[in-house]
Amino acid sequence: MNDIGNIEIQQLSLGFKSGFDTKIIINDLSLNLKAGSFTSLIGPSGCGKSTLLNAIGGHYKPIYGSIIIDGHEVKSPSADLGIVFQQHTLFPWKTVKENVRFGPMRRGLGRVEADRLADEYIQLVGLSGFKNYYPKMLSGGMQHRVEIARALANKPAVLLMDEPFGALDAQMRASLQDSLLSIWKNTQVTIVFVTHDVNEAIHISEHIVILSRKSKSISEIIDINAIEDSSTESFMRSKKADDLRLHCIEMLSD
Ligand SMILES: Nc1ncnc2c1ncn2[C@@H]1O[C@H](COP(=O)(O)OP(=O)(O)OP(=O)(O)O)[C@@H](O)[C@H]1O
Numbered sequence: 001m002n003d004i005g006n007i008e009i010q011q012l013s014l015g016f017k018s019g020f021d022t023k024i025i026i027n028d029l030s031l032n033l034k035a036g037s038f039t040s041l042i043g044p045s046g047c048g049k050s051t052l053l054n055a056i057g058g059h060y061k062p063i064y065g066s067i068i069i070d071g072h073e074v075k076s077p078s079a080d081l082g083i084v085f086q087q088h089t090l091f092p093w094k095t096v097k098e099n100v101r102f103g104p105m106r107r108g109l110g111r112v113e114a115d116r117l118a119d120e121y122i123q124l125v126g127l128s129g130f131k132n133y134y135p136k137m138l139s140g141g142m143q144h145r146v147e148i149a150r151a152l153a154n155k156p157a158v159l160l161m162d163e164p165f166g167a168l169d170a171q172m173r174a175s176l177q178d179s180l181l182s183i184w185k186n187t188q189v190t191i192v193f194v195t196h197d198v199n200e201a202i203h204i205s206e207h208i209v210i211l212s213r214k215s216k217s218i219s220e221i222i223d224i225n226a227i228e229d230s231s232t233e234s235f236m237r238s239k240k241a242d243d244l245r246l247h248c249i250e251m252l253s254d
């Protein structure tokens with residue numbers, strides 16, 4: 001049983017200063033995400049998905065309330081919180097392996113141990129044959145896999161992903177969704193995944209949290225794994241999946 005990566009969000013309010021005022025983006029949101037769970041955040045554009053994800057990652061300070069991971073309040077970014085963004089953030093002048101071992105070496109690990117970790121995670125994302133390639137020699141999907149390997153090499157308790165596959169074509173997206181599912185099953189890391197794509201959310205996550213722009217909080221939580229294993233092709237083609245899609249789309253229209 002995995003017991004690290006438990007996220008408790010309590011009465012959280014987030015916002016940004018605008019002149020003398022503060023514009024509230026998230027208001028009084030409470031949510032508990034169990035260690036090892038896989039949750040997607042969906043909601044209309046501008047409802048605060050990225051703001052919430054970045055706050056979990058320690059990049060924004062709450063106006064009120066708190067975010068507690070494994071009993072410790074999140075106050076700043078840390079290696080325990082891996083973040084993968086939509087845009088590429090790899091170092092273009094470093095090879096795949098150098099990119100992945102960068103985090104472990106910065107944390108003070110010796111070269112041999114950092115190399116071992118890098119090899120392990122590069123293999124996990126299926127890129128063992130590309131260790132010495134530079135990012136520009138890889139496709140967009142392969143670069144995303146390197147980003148995921150780089151985040152995982154820090155052994156984070158929580159992996160935060162903000163529309164990581166948003167810019168990819170449908171086939172690449174499907175293949176990365178499957179890679180991510182198997183990585184999640186192998187590492188048991190807690191994943192919080194922001195997406196615009198209802199289908200993607202249904203396919204890969206156990207729970208879907210729908211945010212509302214109107215209430216600035218959660219409008220619904222759907223426990224998909226209580227319905228069936230949604231990672232299978234047969235479920236995705238079923239009537240239940242269709243109903244779920246329609247329901248989510250209705251909820252998104254606020
Ligand atoms: N750094 C910032 N400073 C001021 N306002 C911000 C900042 N970041 C986001 N906002 C505002 O907060 C609101 C929510 O933005 P956020 O990026 O969290 O939305 P989102 O749900 O991720 O949208 P999208 O689906 O388009 O990515 C928007 O009104 C945005 O303008």
Ligand SMILES: [Mg+2]
Nearest residue numbers: 049050051162
């Ligand atoms: Mg966003």
